Amino acid sequence: MAIKELSPPRKAIGIDQLIAIADRAEATLAQLRDDLLEPWPRKMAPTLTASRLAKLCKLERTQIQYLCTRGNKGGEYPTGSLTGNGRNREFTLAEAQQFVRLAGPYKGRPDGAKGIAIAVGNFKGGVGKTTSSVAIAQGLTLHGHKVLLIDLDPQASTTTLMGYVPTPEVTEEMTVMPLVYEEQPDLSYAIIPSYWDNLDLIPACPALFGADFYLPNRQSKDPDYQFWQVLERAMGPIREKYDVIVIDTPPSLAYLATSCFMSSDGLIVPLPPETLDYASSASFFRQFADLFKTLADDRDVAKEFAFISIFLSKVKPRVGSTDVVRSWIQQTYPELLGRAEILDTDLVKNAATEFKTIYDLRTYDGSAQTYNRAIDSFDAMVDEIEGHLQSAWTMQMAKEKVDVE
Numbered sequence: 001m002a003i004k005e006l007s008p009p010r011k012a013i014g015i016d017q018l019i020a021i022a023d024r025a026e027a028t029l030a031q032l033r034d035d036l037l038e039p040w041p042r043k044m045a046p047t048l049t050a051s052r053l054a055k056l057c058k059l060e061r062t063q064i065q066y067l068c069t070r071g072n073k074g075g076e077y078p079t080g081s082l083t084g085n086g087r088n089r090e091f092t093l094a095e096a097q098q099f100v101r102l103a104g105p106y107k108g109r110p111d112g113a114k115g116i117a118i119a120v121g122n123f124k125g126g127v128g129k130t131t132s133s134v135a136i137a138q139g140l141t142l143h144g145h146k147v148l149l150i151d152l153d154p155q156a157s158t159t160t161l162m163g164y165v166p167t168p169e170v171t172e173e174m175t176v177m178p179l180v181y182e183e184q185p186d187l188s189y190a191i192i193p194s195y196w197d198n199l200d201l202i203p204a205c206p207a208l209f210g211a212d213f214y215l216p217n218r219q220s221k222d223p224d225y226q227f228w229q230v231l232e233r234a235m236g237p238i239r240e241k242y243d244v245i246v247i248d249t250p251p252s253l254a255y256l257a258t259s260c261f262m263s264s265d266g267l268i269v270p271l272p273p274e275t276l277d278y279a280s281s282a283s284f285f286r287q288f289a290d291l292f293k294t295l296a297d298d299r300d301v302a303k304e305f306a307f308i309s310i311f312l313s314k315v316k317p318r319v320g321s322t323d324v325v326r327s328w329i330q331q332t333y334p335e336l337l338g339r340a341e342i343l344d345t346d347l348v349k350n351a352a353t354e355f356k357t358i359y360d361l362r363t364y365d366g367s368a369q370t371y372n373r374a375i376d377s378f379d380a381m382v383d384e385i386e387g388h389l390q391s392a393w394t395m396q397m398a399k400e401k402v403d404v405e
Contacts, residue, residue: 030165043163043195043355045093046362050080053096055379056142057104065089067103077102094197101144106386108144108243112400113393115148115239116306118385119264121249121257123287124280128270128313128342130157131357132381133248136268138359139382140389141198145243148191151204152176152260158248159203161355162194172207179234180211180256186234200242208256215255227255228295232263244389253287261288265306265392268385270313270342273325281310282332306392310336311381314344340380347374 054061068079068089078095082088091099100106109115120133130153137149151158156166164170174192178184190202215227238245247264250257261267271281295301310333316322330337342348347370351358358378364371 043360045196046360047090047092048096050089050091053091053099056096056100059103064099064103067099092197097141097144097198100142104144106143106145107390110393110397113396115242115245116266116389116392116396117235117239117245117247117264118266118268119247119249119260120268120270121251121261121284122269122271122281123251123253123284124277125251127272127277129251130161130248131348131352132268132270132311132313132342133158133246134161135357135359135378136382136385137199137244137246138196138357139378140244140246140385141196142359143382143386146198146241148200148202148238148242148245149194150176150187150202150245150247152208152256153204153248153250154206154208156204156206156208159201159205161352161357162201162203163355164203166203166205170203170205172205172210175204175208176202176231176256177207177210180214180230184234186237188237191238204248208250211256212254215259219255226299228259228262228301230259232259235263253291258291262301262303266385266388267305267308269308269310269336271310271329272314272344273312273322273329274314275321275325278325278328278332281329306395307388308336309338309384309388311338311384312341315341316344338381338384340384341377342381343374343377345370345374347371 048056050064051061054064057064067077071077072079078091078098080089080091080095083090101108118136120129120136122129134149137147140147149158149162151162156170159166159170172178174190176187176190178189179187184190187202191200192203194201215230219225219227235245247260249260253261269281269284271277292301292303295303310329312326312329315326347361347364347366348358351361358375361371
């Protein structure tokens with residue numbers, strides 16, 4: 001009987017090898033990003049067709065054409081650029097946003113109202129949290145809003161999707177950490193413009209892990225310290241400047257995440273209709289509820305969200321198990337479940353492999369039906385969130401009126 005030859009044992013991996021692997025991974029990621037994206041500034045805002053603009057404005061394409069020509073006597077509407085032998089129009093992102101503000105159905109932020117902070121959260125990875133965060137921020141600018149996107153996840157996937165490699169391009173000083181360390185009074189220092197018009201960014205990097213060491217240590221040394229107020233105290237100036245602040249949260253309920261949720265007016269939870277994701281959602285809401293009850297009981301801290309919405313993400317059409325788990329979610333969260341469902345398509349996956357969301361895509365070589373179904377699902381989610389924003393502003397203004405009286 002032949003004796004099978006054993007493979008030589010692998011060499012043990014120490015600190016030096018781990019450092020070398022990390023260096024190689026970062027260099028490879030940077031090279032891939034540069035190869036896949038445009039030259040510096042790497043990512044460029046897309047142009048929008050007249051048909052796409054018409055859909056955003058809830059108008060017919062012929063109405064867009066009319067407003068660009070005979071109906072544009074005052075010259076207030078951007079006219080875009082003619083393409084295809086003068087038969088088609090394309091609009092820059094900035095032109096499209098201006099057009100939506102003038103002709104779209106969206107009301108905008110009421111005069112005197114403050115910006116609304118929305119946290120996008122879920123404990124489980126792979127649920128579409130990062131894609132949802134960036135797409136919601138982009139989509140709300142297409143409603144005419146000025147938006148700030150804050151990345152609080154040390155994995156910095158949102159930062160990467162916005163065109164930056166977290167290390168070495170993003171240092172600790174560029175994140176929320178100087179605020180956490182009480183070196184800055186608010187978040188203005190960390191805001192940087194992005195390639196997307198009316199969307200600014202506060203990036204993340206792995207240094208954010210330090211927040212969950214510093215904050216409990218600070219709390220233990222000073223019982224009067226309130227770690228959960230760290231971000232809320234810094235929100236004042238940016239609530240004045242931005243209509244909406246979208247926050248990609250860490251996948252936990254540790255100290256920085258708790259501070260994030262305490263500073264948020266609304267919560268969006270992406271949830272794939274899969275058994276394990278559904279089970280994880282129960283743990284998420286249990287820990288969430290226990291956390292706020294503990295703060296209320298021990299610290300007399302009151303917290304109320306203007307809205308919490310669950311959106312089914314990565315939905316696979318025509319899959320039997322999807323319908324089963326969807327029914328469980330509907331029964332469990334009837335008051336939270338949104339109507340929009342984000343489809344699981346190769347289009348969305350392929351966009352992500354190129355560090356893009358579906359809103360970044362200028363063109364699509366595949367089926368127009370596939371593209372329209374995918375982008376319609378994101379538009380529907382953003383439309384629902386718009387409704388929540390308007391309700392939250394109404395509540396905010398009513399509360400301020402009562403306080404004044």
